[in-house]
Amino acid sequence: MKLPQPLVVQRADHRAEFDRARGAFKASLASLPFDEAVAELAALGTSLDLAVARAKRELLASSLCWNEDHHALTDWIQQQHRRLADAASRLVADALVPDIRVAAWLLQHEAETLKWNAGRERPDFASLNTMVRKLFAADLARAETTVGADGRGYRATVEAQFARLLLLDRMGTGSLTRAQVEVLDAWLREACGDLALAEEAVEGAAYSIDLAGDAALRAGGDLAGTHVRHLALAPLEAHRRAIVRELQCGRIVPAYGCASEFRIEEHVAVLNHLRATIAALATDAPRRESRDAAPGTRVEAWVGLAEILARAGVEGRGFETGQWRALESRGAAANDALDAPDPQRRYLWLCDTSAGGCGFEALEQDALGLEIGDLVGWKRGGELAVGRITRRVAGRIAGQVFLGVRLLAEGALPIVLRRVDADEAGLTEAEHLFVPGDDASGRRDAFLMPESAFSSERAFRVQAGDEAFTLRLNRLRARGRGWVLAGFEIVPPKPAVSEAAARLAFDALDDDDFLDFTGTSREQHAASTAVHEEAVDPWSNEVPLRLLD
Amino acid sequence: MAFSFLSSMPFPRRRRDGGPLHIEPAFDARQGAGTFPRPDMPDVARLLAAAKKAPQLTLLEWEGEGDGLVPANESLPAQERDAMRTRIRDRYIGARFPGVARCAAELAQAARVVKAARLYFEEEDLESALELLQLAVEEAPHEAAPWLARLEILFLARDGEAFAACARDFRARHPEHEAWVEVVRLGRAIAPADPLFRDAAGKRDHEHYGPWPDLPNWIQAPWDLTAEIQAADFHRAMQRALAVRRIVPPLAA
Numbered sequence: 001m002k003l004p005q006p007l008v009v010q011r012a013d014h015r016a017e018f019d020r021a022r023g024a025f026k027a028s029l030a031s032l033p034f035d036e037a038v039a040e041l042a043a044l045g046t047s048l049d050l051a052v053a054r055a056k057r058e059l060l061a062s063s064l065c066w067n068e069d070h071h072a073l074t075d076w077i078q079q080q081h082r083r084l085a086d087a088a089s090r091l092v093a094d095a096l097v098p099d100i101r102v103a104a105w106l107l108q109h110e111a112e113t114l115k116w117n118a119g120r121e122r123p124d125f126a127s128l129n130t131m132v133r134k135l136f137a138a139d140l141a142r143a144e145t146t147v148g149a150d151g152r153g154y155r156a157t158v159e160a161q162f163a164r165l166l167l168l169d170r171m172g173t174g175s176l177t178r179a180q181v182e183v184l185d186a187w188l189r190e191a192c193g194d195l196a197l198a199e200e201a202v203e204g205a206a207y208s209i210d211l212a213g214d215a216a217l218r219a220g221g222d223l224a225g226t227h228v229r230h231l232a233l234a235p236l237e238a239h240r241r242a243i244v245r246e247l248q249c250g251r252i253v254p255a256y257g258c259a260s261e262f263r264i265e266e267h268v269a270v271l272n273h274l275r276a277t278i279a280a281l282a283t284d285a286p287r288r289e290s291r292d293a294a295p296g297t298r299v300e301a302w303v304g305l306a307e308i309l310a311r312a313g314v315e316g317r318g319f320e321t322g323q324w325r326a327l328e329s330r331g332a333a334a335n336d337a338l339d340a341p342d343p344q345r346r347y348l349w350l351c352d353t354s355a356g357g358c359g360f361e362a363l364e365q366d367a368l369g370l371e372i373g374d375l376v377g378w379k380r381g382g383e384l385a386v387g388r389i390t391r392r393v394a395g396r397i398a399g400q401v402f403l404g405v406r407l408l409a410e411g412a413l414p415i416v417l418r419r420v421d422a423d424e425a426g427l428t429e430a431e432h433l434f435v436p437g438d439d440a441s442g443r444r445d446a447f448l449m450p451e452s453a454f455s456s457e458r459a460f461r462v463q464a465g466d467e468a469f470t471l472r473l474n475r476l477r478a479r480g481r482g483w484v485l486a487g488f489e490i491v492p493p494k495p496a497v498s499e500a501a502a503r504l505a506f507d508a509l510d511d512d513d514f515l516d517f518t519g520t521s522r523e524q525h526a527a528s529t530a531v532h533e534e535a536v537d538p539w540s541n542e543v544p545l546r547l548l549d
Numbered sequence: 550m551a552f553s554f555l556s557s558m559p560f561p562r563r564r565r566d567g568g569p570l571h572i573e574p575a576f577d578a579r580q581g582a583g584t585f586p587r588p589d590m591p592d593v594a595r596l597l598a599a600a601k602k603a604p605q606l607t608l609l610e611w612e613g614e615g616d617g618l619v620p621a622n623e624s625l626p627a628q629e630r631d632a633m634r635t636r637i638r639d640r641y642i643g644a645r646f647p648g649v650a651r652c653a654a655e656l657a658q659a660a661r662v663v664k665a666a667r668l669y670f671e672e673e674d675l676e677s678a679l680e681l682l683q684l685a686v687e688e689a690p691h692e693a694a695p696w697l698a699r700l701e702i703l704f705l706a707r708d709g710e711a712f713a714a715c716a717r718d719f720r721a722r723h724p725e726h727e728a729w730v731e732v733v734r735l736g737r738a739i740a741p742a743d744p745l746f747r748d749a750a751g752k753r754d755h756e757h758y759g760p761w762p763d764l765p766n767w768i769q770a771p772w773d774l775t776a777e778i779q780a781a782d783f784h785r786a787m788q789r790a791l792a793v794r795r796i797v798p799p800l801a802a
Contacts (some may be wrong), residue, residue, distance in 0.1 A: 244680070247637065247638070247641040247645075248638060248641065248680075248684060248687075249634065249638065250633070250634025250635060250636070250637040250638035250641075251634065251637065252637060263640075264637065264640040264641050264643075264644050265640075265644045267641075267644075268641065268644040268645050275676070382795060383791075383795070411791050413787065413790060413791050413794065415787075415790075434787055436784065436787060436788065436791070437784070440781065440784060440785075441777070441780060441781050441784070442780035442781050442782075442783055442784030443671075443780060445780070445783070445784055445787070454648060455648075456648045456649065456661075456665075464783060464786035464787050464789075464790050465786050465789050465790050465793070467782070467786045469779065469782075469783050469786070471783070473648075474664070474668060475648060475649075475665070475668045475669075475672075476647045476648030476649075477672075479647055484647070484648070486648075487668070489776055489780070490776050490779040490780045490782075490783055491776070492773075492775045492776055492779060
């Protein structure tokens with residue numbers, strides 16, 4: 001086997017060389033002595049890993065700046081890991097006791113395949129579960145071995161590597177960006193020493209897996225059986241807290257590798273994701289909201305706050321067309337002859353709904369640029385619904401994308417806010433989206449506004465029907481690319497009349513008017529106030545405005 | 550021409566010393582210029598033709614392949630390392646508490662921090678409330694307000710162990726603080742077995758109707774409910790506006 005040194009995956013000729021070497025390895029797999037095959041597998045895996053590690057930073061940058069070469073390269077990387085995993089799988093398939101070196105490389109390539117995967121493909125958990133079960137039976141699952149990841153060798157047990165793969169599959173796919181998955185994986189590798197699959201049920205947040213089955217992790221510890229194993233998340237939570245502490249001290253974890261170069265915001269997003277996942281597992285609440293299949297209604301969708309505000313408020317736009325989903329016939333996708341869609345607009349197909357969100361399918365061209373964290377708006381039953389994208393995975397059919405959207409509001413209302421800060425009183429006004437909360441007290445109401453418009457303690461005047469309110473932003477409830485969901489408090493209005501002016505108006509009343517407004521004569525009123533003058537009356541300033549008329 | 554264009558591109562080389570090498574694509578228009586329309590302008594047609602070719606992605610490499618290497622930050626001189634850590638800490642605080650603080654220095658504004666922590670707590674985000682106050686205490690340990698707010702939130706969260714630990718730290722930092730009497734009073738209610746509270750003589754008993762003592766309101770919750778009532782009024786007014794909009798939607802522009 002001869003590979004270019006160093007292998008540069010950005011170069012087409014180097015990729016071709018690697019393809020040839022891997023093909024030759026696959027062809028000779030049946031005839032090679034086992035140790036030699038293992039050595040070649042490790043050499044190919046290491047070479048690929050080092051080359052990918054060198055290109056990773058650029059590849060994991062925002063997908064918005066990707067071109068076709070980036071897509072082709074990520075597909076190539078995923079395919080190489082897939083094929084090396086297949087080769088490793090052949091080496092362990094018929095063994096009564098799998099070789100732990102091969103098992104480790106198999107799990108490593110499966111994890112990398114998952115990370116670079118652009119489709120819905122998942123590892124073959126039936127065969128992986130069987131392999132790990134055999135290793136547990138042979139008491140080898142907790143033996144350490146070395147594999148290469150992110151350009152470095154690291155030691156871990158097969159059990160821990162399997163746990164890493166399972167957690168990546170469970171937590172990483174679709175809900176995190178590629179950069180965030182890389183951060184999560186770096187942490188999982190750091191935590192490998194504490195990840196274990198216990199035979200006994202564990203307390204607290206946990207997943208479980210049946211090694212005799214073909215499924216991956218299940219939430220909770222309610223599985224039972226001889227081959228059921230439980231993965232406690234307490235060690236992962238301890239690692240999360242340790243990472244928080246390190247970041248508070250100004251140290252990134254891990255301090256090396258690709259993940260250490262990503263923005264802190266990516267790390268914080270993964271920390272929040274981990275925290276939410278572990279907290280949800282620790283409670284007894286239903287783990288997944290019940291879902292209803294929607295009839296595949298086509299809706300016009302708007303992306304980003306500016307587009308939502310510009311297009312959602314106009315009548316005749318964005319109503320559901322009532323068309324049945326036609327995505328599966330490729331040529332006719334979103335192109336009904338009776339109602340040819342406007343190419344300037346973006347259409348999504350609503351495919352399932354739940355109390356907290358919606359699932360959409362879209363053609364790739366319609367989903368172009370839609371990323372996790374983006375804001376999406378559409379009309380639902382005549383009302384403006386707004387949500388944030390929390391999941392993006394390949395659709396069931398090639399060329400389609402599935403988008404999971406967490407609902408922020410079903411009755412959002414565009415409304416003009418006018419700034420009333422001392423410095424810029426009345427100078428600026430802009431339209432933002434009012435997001436009503438689910439609580440009649442108004443505590444959970446918020447405004448969706450551009451990130452640049454938010455500043456804590458900024459005050460606005462808003463006209464709600466015939467009433468005017470002054471509000472002050474006081475918290476940031478959620479945020480995404482370019483938008484924030486800002487909480488606020490209502491500022492009590494300043495007294496419209498000064499006490500002195502009110503007193504003057506009060507004293508100027510003639511006796512009849514005094515009786516009309518107070519219900520007592522002037523003398524009786526004077527006597528009653530004298531009795532209570534020592535008590536502090538909180539309503540003493542509440543002089544009716546009509547007294548001034 | 551193509552050769553001269555390509556030869557002007559920097560060839561990526563492996564860096565042997567210092568930190569990671571980031572090579573930005575560099576282009577000098579004069580190097581690729583033709584004679585049309587002016588000698589100092591680029592030949593657009595030629596550039597467009599070149600752009601159609603599949604570009605080679607920039608090769609980026611960083612130090613540190615291999616096992617057991619010292620992290621890059623640790624190899625920096627102490628002063629640079631401290632500056633880098635400060636930057637990371639600031640960025641972390643900005644990303645973790647958006648809208649509250651952009652950097653660690655802003656956590657010294659005690660009133661603002663206490664209010665933000667109270668809002669987190671009201672929204673059942675206890676971890677954020679406590680972390681924010683902890684960072685504020687680290688940033689400005691001489692300020693008593695974040696300490697006291699942290700103690701009150703720990704009390705409200707019924708975390709006796711953490712309350713006692715925080716009370717000890719507070720006592721060490723502010724031995725003469727007048728609020729210590731109140732801290733002890735709360736401590737006796739939440740961690741009566743802790744020697745810090747068990748042995749301390751309180752100046753007054755709990756004044757309360759239920760099982761818990763009254764609270765000192767170190768988290769600065771507003772006494773006045775006017776804003777709460779107006780928030781409900783605002784919600785109702787907006788719902789009415791929404792209902793009107795349903796009946797009379799705005800016309801297409």
